Amino acid sequence: MGKVLRVNLTEGKVDVEEISPRVYEQFLGGRGLAAFYYYNEIGADTDPLSPENKLFFFTGPLTGVRLPSTTKFNVATKSPQTGLYLCSNSGGDFGPHLKFSGFDGLIIEGRAERPIFLYIRDGQVEFHSAEAFWDEETGPGTEIVKEIIGEKRASVMIAGKGAVRGADIACIMVDGRSFGRGGAGRVMASKNLKAVAVWGRGKIPLYRPEVLAEFSQEAMRKARASRPVHTRFGTAQYTGILNELGCYPSYNFRTSVFDGIETIKAEYMEKHYKVKNKACYYCPIGCAQVCEVKEGPFKGFRSDPEYESIGTLGAQCGVADFGAIIAANNLCDEYGLDSMSAGTIIAYAMECFELGLFSKELIGRELRFGDGEAMVEMIRDMGEMRGFGAELARGFRYLAGKYPETIPYMMHCKWMPFAAYEPRGFFGIGLSYGTSSRGACHNVGGWTIRDELLSGEYDRFAIKGKGVLVKRIQDTRAYVDSLGICTVARSAMGFNDRPSGNVLELVTGVDLTPRLMEIGERIYTLERLILVREGVSRKDDYLPERIMKEALPEGPAQGKVLTKEMYDEMLDEYYAARGWDKDGIPTCERLQQLALDWTGQTL
């Protein structure tokens, strides 16, 4: 389709641009295109909250096509939480409807004079005032948007109260899904942009629609048959397994076996809280587990917590009350906060309180590990941006400047809080965190768990081979994120590290399948060039001291620690596999091989 909608909020201007086929062939779509535009339009010194920062939203070639879970679209922007490049993807219906409206991408730049929202409908853009509901939470705010535009079926992406009040960890909520990490919601609010709604009735042109329809039927069947556990339990399925393996991070990564596991496992969730499944656009798996608290202090709260939210709001905070986790997750969604950052930051604050580094007077309450009610109230304070909550919601980069004595307790890479995977239990995931394009992230950095555990080729406590493994998984994920599909359903369409099949050709008429891993590597390398331009090098690719100096105290991984020497060995192997120098800078030779020499960055 090739059209990008560029909206300048300062001038109230809308332009439609075209993307050349050559750029699509090099960067595919979604995450790849977002990185390409970011590289070309955002400077190293751009302030994340200035009008000069931009939000680059892009769909992939498969977004919105009738194939399993073609729900995804991506955003790139400069993160107010980390101060660096941010890429993020979201489910929901927005990506498909943006394409149905006639656009592959949406770029937001400048800053509106007063709070507004946009409505994109069949190729046209309307500007509406958002002053009356600027401070509204995401759920009610979404309903207000739909009421104003008179279209209940519209998809809405929205910044919540947390974003408009200045939380740097604020996300963008999209139909109950989110661009979760890194503060994209805060960027949106800094532009006086409350929401964007979209509704499209167009059709996506397809190269061979009849053959595609047959392929789709079979792919839907395969996706459903291959993920029964996702349908029944969602990503919560990993909670019990990782705890049994002794690598479920708990109490701010002080240990990796959670003593409260029985009441936060997937089976407990199913028995006591699950109400129904929820599916993203055209997904036969429906992995979201809608849960409701039926009794107790959190009665009435309803949300669909993922593995990460359960891990960070639960085990990381020592909280074994699943009702508290549902409530906290619900509040994060309504305030529009990244639940992963919120949980990991609260866990840090809990440890600092117990060590006497933060007082009750500073925090406004006692904040101990295991106190679910205090954890939930802390989320409220963060969303309302009041008291100490306003400081926590700024994230680790801010907190490190104000409370440098607490830095040893911050679990982050490049200021992005850790996910709920233990690097001392899977050494490869440590390398993923350290080398991820957006700071500690198991998705962008590479989810090594399956390969380290199940392939038979790796020992999760071995060093050799992990650099090559992490690169391979990162490149795979980079192209998958650029296609516009969900990673849970991708194997049903032949999208793995040896991509096969012809679905791309059936959709677009161009068979890029044999080049997908090369495209993934190009995207990842471009993201690294962005980070290098923003000042990142080897010194920023390390893990916190807790991981590198403190051995796990108990469980099957007792005694394991990922020392600097071990990590350096993995990092050297990784850089070599990537064709980067010892400082983590892509070499001229590798840039030429990847047709990235146009970037002009040389050693």
Place this chain on the structure above:
Amino acid sequence: MQVTITYLGSAASFAGRTATVLELRAPATVKEILEAAGKECGFRFNPTAWAVFVEGRGVPPEDWDTFRISEDCELTVLPMLSGG
């Protein structure tokens, strides 16, 4: 030979049990063992959705019908992990 099967994590919910012990003729492939386990618990473990360790080491699905076990061992069944 005796094969002790542990159903890890959510696999236990599908199998209806956390473990079982099977007496089987040696040698047997992983595929044959899982078929016997499936008959015993009433649930079929297909290779796209499920994963296997033998004595703590992963056996990828493409090897299930060639990986032979000749003596008593421990086999673990768990969901095929696919990202979280």
